[in-house]
Amino acid sequence: MAVLPLSTGTGAPPRNPAASGDGRTPPPDRSTVRKGRRWRRRLRENLIGHAFLVGAVACFVFFAWFPMVREIVMSFQRTRRGVTRWVGWENYQRIWDDPAFGAAWRNTLLFTLLALVFGFALPYLIAIVLNELRHAQGFLRVVVYLPVILPPAAGLMLFKYLYLPDDSGILNYVLTHLGLPSSQFTQDPTTTVPALVVASTWLNMGSAVLVYLAALQNIPGELYESAEIEGAGLLRRVWHVTIPQTRLVLSLMFLIQVVATMQLFIEPLILAGGNGVQDSATSLVYLMYQHAFLLNDLGGAAALGVMLMLVLLVFSGLYVWLTPKQEEL
Amino acid sequence: MAVQSHATRTLISPARRATPVGRRVYWILLVLIIVAFSVAFLGPLYWMVTGGLKSAQEMAQVPPSLFPQDPDISNYSDAWIGLDMLRLLLNTVWYAFGALAFQLVLGVAAAYSLSKLRPVLGKAILGAMLATLMIPATVLVVPQYVTVHDFPIFGWDLLNTPWAIWLPAVTNAFNIFLLKRFFDSIPTELLNAAAIDGAGPIRTLWSVVLPISRPILGVVSIFSVTATFKDFLWPLLVENMPETRTINVGIYAFSTGLSQNVVIAASVIAAIPMIIFFLIFQKNIMSGLTAGGIKG
Numbered sequence: 001m002a003v004l005p006l007s008t009g010t011g012a013p014p015r016n017p018a019a020s021g022d023g024r025t026p027p028p029d030r031s032t033v034r035k036g037r038r039w040r041r042r043l044r045e046n047l048i049g050h051a052f053l054v055g056a057v058a059c060f061v062f063f064a065w066f067p068m069v070r071e072i073v074m075s076f077q078r079t080r081r082g083v084t085r086w087v088g089w090e091n092y093q094r095i096w097d098d099p100a101f102g103a104a105w106r107n108t109l110l111f112t113l114l115a116l117v118f119g120f121a122l123p124y125l126i127a128i129v130l131n132e133l134r135h136a137q138g139f140l141r142v143v144v145y146l147p148v149i150l151p152p153a154a155g156l157m158l159f160k161y162l163y164l165p166d167d168s169g170i171l172n173y174v175l176t177h178l179g180l181p182s183s184q185f186t187q188d189p190t191t192t193v194p195a196l197v198v199a200s201t202w203l204n205m206g207s208a209v210l211v212y213l214a215a216l217q218n219i220p221g222e223l224y225e226s227a228e229i230e231g232a233g234l235l236r237r238v239w240h241v242t243i244p245q246t247r248l249v250l251s252l253m254f255l256i257q258v259v260a261t262m263q264l265f266i267e268p269l270i271l272a273g274g275n276g277v278q279d280s281a282t283s284l285v286y287l288m289y290q291h292a293f294l295l296n297d298l299g300g301a302a303a304l305g306v307m308l309m310l311v312l313l314v315f316s317g318l319y320v321w322l323t324p325k326q327e328e329l
Numbered sequence: 330m331a332v333q334s335h336a337t338r339t340l341i342s343p344a345r346r347a348t349p350v351g352r353r354v355y356w357i358l359l360v361l362i363i364v365a366f367s368v369a370f371l372g373p374l375y376w377m378v379t380g381g382l383k384s385a386q387e388m389a390q391v392p393p394s395l396f397p398q399d400p401d402i403s404n405y406s407d408a409w410i411g412l413d414m415l416r417l418l419l420n421t422v423w424y425a426f427g428a429l430a431f432q433l434v435l436g437v438a439a440a441y442s443l444s445k446l447r448p449v450l451g452k453a454i455l456g457a458m459l460a461t462l463m464i465p466a467t468v469l470v471v472p473q474y475v476t477v478h479d480f481p482i483f484g485w486d487l488l489n490t491p492w493a494i495w496l497p498a499v500t501n502a503f504n505i506f507l508l509k510r511f512f513d514s515i516p517t518e519l520l521n522a523a524a525i526d527g528a529g530p531i532r533t534l535w536s537v538v539l540p541i542s543r544p545i546l547g548v549v550s551i552f553s554v555t556a557t558f559k560d561f562l563w564p565l566l567v568e569n570m571p572e573t574r575t576i577n578v579g580i581y582a583f584s585t586g587l588s589q590n591v592v593i594a595a596s597v598i599a600a601i602p603m604i605i606f607f608l609i610f611q612k613n614i615m616s617g618l619t620a621g622g623i624k625g
Contacts, residue, residue: 048530049448056439057454059431059499062481064461067472074472129362131339134355136363142611143370149607151577152559154596157584158377161593167391170376202373210615221338228342237340263467266561270581285467285562292471293566301471308468316463 071309074302091299092307095291098300103279104287107193107268111283112261114197120257123205124250127212128242141213145206152203156270159199163271186272189280196267196281204260208253215249216242255319259312265289284308381405381594388590408595411587416572417579418602424564424575425557427491428498432553433546435499440508441534445520455509458502466497467562473497474566493567494557501556504549511545512538548617551610558603576602 078087095101130140147155162171163185172182185195223241232240243250264283268274272281274290284304292301345351380388382400408414443451466473477487477497487493515538523533539546557575564575565582574582576599584592607614 045446046448049442049446049451052438052442052446052530053448053451053454055435056458056499056505059435059496060458060461062476063473063497064466064469064500065457066481067469067476068464070472070475071469074475128340132341133359133362135359140363140366141615143366145607145614146370146374146604149555149603150600151580151596151603152561153577153580154599157580157592157596158373161380161388161589162373162376168389168393170393173392202369216339219339224338224340224342234340242340259463259465263465265467266581288471289562292474298471298475305468305471309464312464312468 068309071302071305074299075306076299078299087299091297091303094297095287095300095303098287098291100275100279100282100287100290104282104284107280107282108262108264108284110193111197111200111264112258114194115200115261116254116257118197119201119205119208119261120254122201123208124212126205127209127216128238130209130213131216141210144209147203148206150203152266153270155203156199156267159202160271163195163199186281187277189277192272192276192280196264196271199271200261200264200267208257211249211253212246215246219245251319251323255316258315262308262312377593377600378597380590381408381597383590385588385590404590404594405598408587408591408598411591412579412583412595413571414576414579414595414598417574417576417599420568420573421558421575421577424491424494424568425554427495428557429550429553431495431499432501432504433550436501436505436549437508437534437539437542437546440505440512441530441538443505444509444512445515445517445538446530455506458500458505461500461502466500470562470566473563477567488567489570489573494564497563498553498557501553504552507549508542508545511542515541544616547610547613551614551617554606555603 075091076086076088077084078091126144130137130144133140150158161169163169164172165184165187167173167176167182169185171185176182183191183195186192219242223245224237227237227241263285265285268276268281268283268286274286275282285308288301288304288308291297291304341351346355379397379400381404382397382402383394383404384399384401387394387398442448443455477493479485480487487496519537520533523537528536559577560575561577561581565578568574568578571582580592580595580599583595587595
């Protein structure tokens, strides 16, 4: 038992059994007995290493890797009265023919796009402004982050209340008093998705603000100094110093945001009852949920899941391919 | 509310700030920003708390009243009883801390192995774990649901048991990645010293690695607990009985039969534990958001 830790004592931990041994290992031709012992040691170390991994790996197998395969398999199968059979592209055809299919893609993509415009630019702008403040920054950070810690259902119930369509709603009250037209929010097909975006941005923006703020605080002040000496105005300093210096964070948050917004589900469910008026709120994940758990069509839902999986893979692939090489991640 | 020291300059130069005009503009802007943020972020929260104090008629009245005319806490007690909120809260806490325990034990062990023990295929396993970041669990709910309903090989039905939340929680690749990266930064000499003293891998992990790793363990714990509290679709599917729901799902599921003021009161009650949690761990949460190590 005690031999093992002692023998690893001086060298680096073995990266893999093929790598050459550490300084203390005798030359391989010295004796075959030693060779066998070393081999046994490696085996032992590997076994211990894998013993530490096995719990997490089992969870990944059952809840992440196997479901990916299973989703593809399920998308080509149909189960009726306990009998599962292969049905070719039938599930894909059925989900494609769902009248809400096109709307779900349109709504989700529009949501993603609008959420990028608001949810991406606004927190960055807020972080830049906060970073200039020398007072009350702690208070403002807490205030911006507060919505993030609400349970999302609670936050969306609040928005349902703010969005009351008639004049009893506070938002309509404020809008009319500012001389703006009142709105039906999620009850009007033309404003449904924007209303979802506003609620979602309000609820989630805080963490992005804090991440950006941390990145901004790492920008060396000399860069602004020299930019200013060269006569760069405020906007040019933002463009030539701030943005390039936070490029990595920006591109990472872009990826995270797109992957997150493609999963749109709870906002349409709570604010618009799932489908909204004339499918104006139906999202892809909601359509998937509807097929799997309300229409008892697991195959169709799996087919939609595969499509979504492919879109996300293509998007992530493009992202990795287009962004310059980063040290990690 | 510590204002961090600004030794380094930012976008606007200190000289510019020091001029009389600069100073005046700064203070005006500061006040405007504080007012705007309070209205935009605290305003809705105020509306929520006072909405819970209004009667159904007052809630529907035109124009809306800024202060509840006849504040009545009965909505809060109705919500507390009607939604069985104590049950919902206890369920959520039980799920959250169980998930945290599984994540810490299995995640730390895996990260330690991937970082320091480095068995064969370790790199491939890490890569396969990180690949799951690109395909979020939401996309896989259908096969995951089927898996939980009829567990492969063993044939268990995990629906409406805590296991349906605890075990999938371990597949959080980001947390494992954070842990692994932190362990990478621990010098190997330290571990070797422990090994020379006769410590095996478990002992080294327990008495050398874990004590140094307290900050990252805090960050991962906070991420894990908030994730369970905020998750919606998965618990909606797998904990779908009134007795097993989480607070987040419960508010939605019970809301259909209740009047809006009671639902709002319930939302306030649901938010309170999270806000307390946040205020206690505020510092760790704030620093945790940057611990993702994504630097500009």
